[in-house]
Amino acid sequence: MPEEVLFESESRMDGAEIASVLRNVANKLDDGDPVTFAAGEESVTVDPPASPTFEIKVERETGSGPDETSFELEVEWSESDGSDAEGDVRVE
Structure with a gap:
């Protein structure tokens, strides 16, 4: 099945910054809310x-x-x- 990349971001971060991003995602999942990923002008929202x-x-x-x-x-x-x-x- 072909894959379509909807959003991609790669950047160097320290452990605390990575943990903060993961914590934000975890909080959204825990609350059952959609998750929006954004970098610059690009963004995508998913609703697992x-x-x-x-x-x-x-x-x-x-x-x-x-x-x-x-x-x-x-x-x-x-x-x-x-x-x-x-x-x-x-x-x-």
């Missing part, structure tokens, strides 16, 4: 269902340059149905 799928991925990229480690947090849902997710994930 009550029980979307939540994916955590940790990767290490190796190759010609220095190794790079990253983690990704993904919240995903079908626009045609509010599919319920399964599982219990903790951040420790």
